[in-house]
Amino acid sequence: MTDNDTHVRPDRDRPRSTDETVPDRPPTATGDARQRRTGHVHASADGDPASRLRTDGGAADSHRTDGGRTDVEREREIDYLDVEINLLNPATPFMRDHLRVIWIGFGVWALTTFGPITATAIAPDAMTTTLPVIGFPFHYFAIAIGGPTAALLLSVWYARRRDRIDEKYGIVQPSADAPPDAEPDAEPTTAVDGGVEP
């Protein structure tokens, strides 16, 4: 990929955590990861106030205990490059919140998608009852109209829940109206490069 727009990158001169450069290691070290947090300026952090909060420098290192801290505070100390992605055992507060929504949504989806036809196979008589007014046999209505509608409602539900999680963790998406690229002065330490992929 080659792109020509100039965009802002986090500083490349900051001190790196030594762990990041060791070749490979067991991916279970999530507990240490939180303490190893070194306060990176993340890629997209340039320019927007919420993410500037994340440039917390070494401050995070002074909080080594989990006691009494909120999810948001703990989340800020996490470097995602150090945590294992696990569908069943989320390693970070954000992932926990997100996966909860994902699994609830998936469960409801499985019910609304495969439930009606399965119920029809189990109890054909009850399911084929004709509905009053609209005249549909119930199974037909539940499959043809219930299935797609449920998926649509679930999608809107998910997108909103995910927006709310973003809000909780102070995540602001870059937008075309105010692209991070447009504010080159936002971070004094930014480097500019052409973003050319090797």
Added chain:
Amino acid sequence: MSAVPTLLQADLLPEGLEIGFKIVPAVIVVGMMTLFLGVGFAFKVADTDDMWVAGRSIGNLENGMAIGANWMSAASYLGMAALIALSGVYGLAFVVGWTTGYFVLLIFMAAQMRRFGKYTAPDFVGDRFNSDTARALAAVTTFLIGFVYAIGQARGMGLVGMYILGDITQVVPIPGLDAYQAMMILFMLLTIGYLTLSGMLGATKNMALQYIILIGAFLVGLFATGWAAGYSTFVPQLQYGALITALGAEFSAPFAGGSYYLWIATCFSLVFGTCGLPHVLVRFYTVENERTARWSCAWGLFFISILYLSAPAFAAFGTSLYGDQVGAVYGDPGMSSAAADVIVVLAAQLANLPPWLVGFVAAGGIAAAIATVAGLFIAASSAISHDIYANIVNEDATQRQQVLVGRLSIVAIGLLTIVFALDPQQPIAALVSYAFSLAAIVLFPMFFLGLWWENTNRQGALAGMTTGLAVWFVPMLNEANFGILTTPEGQTAFVPFLETWMPAIGAALVGVPIVFAVTILVSAVTDEPPLRTKQMVRQCHSPEPMPKNTTAAEVVADRTGETPADD
């Protein structure tokens, strides 16, 4: 279901459909095609970056419509109503599968894919598993999907084209070609001509337009048909319910058109095929941020649902009108699959709508086919030019060479599609569902495991994809698809047992767990992937927004100062 192979060279002639040249509908189609070509020319580009992902500058509403247009192929527009008319509740597996799959795509993959930041499925697979072989396998799969999918579209174009342009073999005799074949070739050539001229930027702009034309034509047709025939007034999507009991047990009895197992298998294939389809996934790279990727997925489902909630109503109206005016729908001979595949147009015609209105509905069917073939061929040609040619064959390829190879591969896949669509053995929806089985079996496990299990490694992916391709071919060959093999007399498959439990139309129910198991097992017994690969996966799940045009790999390289891993 109606999966009965027809005889070789059987004339596909939808009974009841008025076949003949009609000037106003012809003008509508020609005008539409000219509009597409005109817009295509306006956005004609020579730069490969623009060609592949439209410069990544599209908002969620427009992207939602593009998803809708890309999605609503002849299979949705024509084929779904056909299966609902012929196979009743079994046909609803398509309605459910092709809509609800988007939710799974949304929660597990849309934003993560966007963060990974790769143009195409082969790029994703190649970079995630750090292997040119994996990339090539994904490219071949993408090409196969585009090809199998397009056969169904070609069938739809040929059948509907006959209503509009009639039997062109009577005007220009073409030896060896019947009316359907000549029409299908004509429309495929038009599509290929359009595609070779315009890159994806043009196609994307067109797709919002095509969605509007498409949904407009379908809904106007549905409302007018329901109104003229006296079935419905303002909400045909609900009012067809009152008609169902009168349509006979075949239309609504739970398992009259296919067993419970077949329903589940088909629906499962379609759902997870949705999540593995390259031409759907590429839509998430064209948006400005992850939130837009999520909401455009929701919008896409909304735009799709409008059609999917209406299709059963069209099927009900068409079935009723056919039964009144043409002959018995079910039993022997019953409605042919060719007539069923044009049931949407047929219903409008049988309701005595004026020819221009029926023509408008027919034109929508053709727009649906063109829009989808456009997306598929772009994905397939980019797989060839970008992933096989530029990455493996000629690493120093210039942009010019890449564009040339891309265009040549569009012509190649087009010709291949024409050859196999000369005598399509299945209805549109069934043909398309084979492509979904393939996407579900080969690509979905790679995407899902690749994004959610960081220990999935190169060996696992290679083993999984190879197994997947083999697993997909088994039921396809067993049921003698593609016309290469012929099944024994009186049988629709070589091994009836396999046909029952692993039907080609729903092969993913068995195939996906097999590929998951192989991939996980091989990954577990071989070396873990390098840290950098794992970090790429982790980066896909971080809540930190990523700027446009940045990939997870770049963020990782930038943060760790490492050059790309080379294990």
